[in-house]
Amino acid sequence: MLGRDQEPGSYYVGVDVGTGSVRAALVDQRGILLAFADQPINQWEPQFNHHEQSSEDIWAACCVVTKQVVQGIDVNQIRGLGFDATCSLVVLDKQFRPLPVNHEGDARRNIIMWLDHRAVSQVRRINETKHSVLQCVGGVMSVEMQAPKLLWLKENLREMCWDKAGHFFDLPDFLSWKATGVTARSLCSLVCKWTYSAEKGWDDSFWKMIGLEDFVADNYNKIGNQVLPPGASLGNGLTPEAAKDLGLPAGIAVAASLIDAHAGGLGVIGADVRGYGLACEGQPMTSRLAVICGTSSCHMGISKDPIFVPGVWGPYFSAMVPGFWLNEGGQSVTGKLIDHMVQGHAAFPELQAKATARCQSVYAYLNSHLDLIKKAQPVGFLTVDLHVWPDFHGNRSPLADLTLKGMVTGLKLSQDLDDLAILYLATVQAIAFGTRLIIEAMEAGGHSISTLFLCGGLSKNPLFVQMHADITGMPVVLSQEVESVLVGAAILGACASGDFASVQEAMARMSKVGKVVFPRLEDKRYYNKKYQVFLKLVEHQKEYAAIMKGD
Numbered sequence: 001m002l003g004r005d006q007e008p009g010s011y012y013v014g015v016d017v018g019t020g021s022v023r024a025a026l027v028d029q030r031g032i033l034l035a036f037a038d039q040p041i042n043q044w045e046p047q048f049n050h051h052e053q054s055s056e057d058i059w060a061a062c063c064v065v066t067k068q069v070v071q072g073i074d075v076n077q078i079r080g081l082g083f084d085a086t087c088s089l090v091v092l093d094k095q096f097r098p099l100p101v102n103h104e105g106d107a108r109r110n111i112i113m114w115l116d117h118r119a120v121s122q123v124r125r126i127n128e129t130k131h132s133v134l135q136c137v138g139g140v141m142s143v144e145m146q147a148p149k150l151l152w153l154k155e156n157l158r159e160m161c162w163d164k165a166g167h168f169f170d171l172p173d174f175l176s177w178k179a180t181g182v183t184a185r186s187l188c189s190l191v192c193k194w195t196y197s198a199e200k201g202w203d204d205s206f207w208k209m210i211g212l213e214d215f216v217a218d219n220y221n222k223i224g225n226q227v228l229p230p231g232a233s234l235g236n237g238l239t240p241e242a243a244k245d246l247g248l249p250a251g252i253a254v255a256a257s258l259i260d261a262h263a264g265g266l267g268v269i270g271a272d273v274r275g276y277g278l279a280c281e282g283q284p285m286t287s288r289l290a291v292i293c294g295t296s297s298c299h300m301g302i303s304k305d306p307i308f309v310p311g312v313w314g315p316y317f318s319a320m321v322p323g324f325w326l327n328e329g330g331q332s333v334t335g336k337l338i339d340h341m342v343q344g345h346a347a348f349p350e351l352q353a354k355a356t357a358r359c360q361s362v363y364a365y366l367n368s369h370l371d372l373i374k375k376a377q378p379v380g381f382l383t384v385d386l387h388v389w390p391d392f393h394g395n396r397s398p399l400a401d402l403t404l405k406g407m408v409t410g411l412k413l414s415q416d417l418d419d420l421a422i423l424y425l426a427t428v429q430a431i432a433f434g435t436r437l438i439i440e441a442m443e444a445g446g447h448s449i450s451t452l453f454l455c456g457g458l459s460k461n462p463l464f465v466q467m468h469a470d471i472t473g474m475p476v477v478l479s480q481e482v483e484s485v486l487v488g489a490a491i492l493g494a495c496a497s498g499d500f501a502s503v504q505e506a507m508a509r510m511s512k513v514g515k516v517v518f519p520r521l522e523d524k525r526y527y528n529k530k531y532q533v534f535l536k537l538v539e540h541q542k543e544y545a546a547i548m549k550g551d
């Protein structure tokens with residue numbers, strides 16, 4: 001007799017809310033995507049460094065894409081639903097209605113997005129406390145985490161928002177609440193972004209010290225006092241109202257969610273690598289680094305024991321793979337930086353026209369253009385005199401310095417397509433050098449990493465993947481399913497349904513290797529030299545800042 005896990009026709013729905021779009025997939029027990037849909041979501045930037053979204057818009061987009069992926073199938077075969085999302089802050093009042101997070105009082109915009117840097121003064125004061133919870137975020141709290149944003153709301157929107165607020169959710173937890181009516185939070189969100197400890201719970205002294213004692217007095221009702229591991233089944237499953245919205249049967253299992261990077265990690269890190277000639281074959285999963293590259297890049301490394309790496313978030317217990325500690329390095333803008341460099345260049349209209357004429361994406365066009373102009377040399381050598389420092393939105397890891405800025409050295413008067421293509425290449429390389437810097441910091445802290453597992457929108461770009469291999473000197477594994485973050489979300493749904501005994505079992509069954517890209521070791525000397533320049537750039541930037549600060 002076939003066991004349940006071998007029966008064909010048990011499906012899971014994964015929903016992934018990224019920065020720029022919402023995606024859904026129908027996934028089977030082998031981790032194969034049977035249907036995919038996506039839908040862009042609105043973003044507002046009412047002033048520089050303020051980034052906002054709407055939870056109602058996002059939920060509506062989740063409903064559209066979910067209905068699309070289940071069209072034409074027997075919905076009774078769907079056994080579980082899992083959500084992941086960016087770690088943005090959703091604010092609702094006591095009746096669960098959206099509250100404005102802006103001076104304009106626009107309640108539709110009730111989300112402070114993860115990349116919002118409005119709370120600079122608040123995070124500086126939080127870091128000055130030197131409270132012990134900061135040890136678990138790499139020693140320095142990021143302005144992108146929730147505590148500084150909450151403090152900003154209290155200090156800046158007291159009457160309009162703070163006094164009326166009944167619920168502050170991380171976006172992944174908002175989605176699982178919307179689906180089930182259960183306000184329990186995922187351990188993943190609370191541990192990674194809210195200073196909750198898997199072992200000790202909330203630390204009252206932290207919230208009191210930073211001026212948010214309100215949460216302690218309220219027994220953490222507004223930010224979560226019931227915490228569940230990712231993949232745990234929530235309440236009675238999908239409510240009739242949410243079932244109607246999503247086009248799914250009421251009562252199906254809904255999982256406690258994950259942050260999007262963590263879902264990507266689950267989607268790729270557990271794959272069976274036998275037969276690919278990889279150093280991580282036969283080694284513990286701790287030798288693998290999942291890199292989730294979308295608007296930002298997140299570098300997820302796990303360990304059996306806690307590892308403290310200055311400037312790298314964590315160690316977080318059981319926040320991604322149960323039973324393992326997680327360290328999370330990151331670059332705040334990567335896809336967004338490439339888009340910014342390309343779209344801001346004078347030759348962009350010409351690029352767009354030429355790519356459209358060939359029915360290609362601008363990136364595919366740029367990659368083939370680089371192949372044309374490189375002549376006999378390796379493509380990466382086109383940037384011998386053009387170097388980029390990629391922290392246009394500050395440095396998340398390992399320098400943990402939000403004041404750092406982007407740098408480009410080697411500019412000429414030319415503004416043609418060749419110039420744009422080479423600037424694009426130098427930007428892609430700079431992002432890969434940033435990954436190398438993060439890996440070196442993680443290894444200095446005690447990690448031992450041999451293989452990268454890439455996913456997210458940028459992993460669709462072969463140049464981005466090859467540069468990561470060449471510059472880190474490590475092979476890059478790409479999954480069979482390009483949309484691996486959605487496989488991660490579906491793994492959550494599969495666990496909640498009870499079809500797998502553990503997250504590890506579901507990971508091993510549902511994530512699969514698609515392709516391995518090896519580094520071109522013959523180019524190593526060149527990249528080592530460019531890396532030396534890369535490190536000089538930040539050293540010089542700090543010197544410039546010191547000169548300008550002096551008398």
Ligand SMILES: Nc1ncnc2c1ncn2[C@@H]1O[C@H](COP(=O)(O)OP(=O)(O)O)[C@@H](O)[C@H]1O
Pocket residue numbers: 017018019020021293294295296334335336338339361363364456457458460461
């Ligand atoms: N086919 C592609 N080729 C090259 N780059 C791509 C492709 N698709 C997406 N990207 C890049 O990936 C980024 C978005 O990745 P995605 O994972 O969709 O982001 P998010 O999850 O943050 O919404 C874009 O900024 C773009 O630079």
Ligand SMILES: O=C(CO)[C@H](O)[C@H](O)COP(=O)(O)O
Pocket residue numbers: 018019020085086087088114192259260261262293294295296297298328330
């Ligand atoms: O902070 C993060 C994870 O901890 C992510 O960077 C953030 O959620 C945005 O992700 P994406 O680049 O996929 O939109």
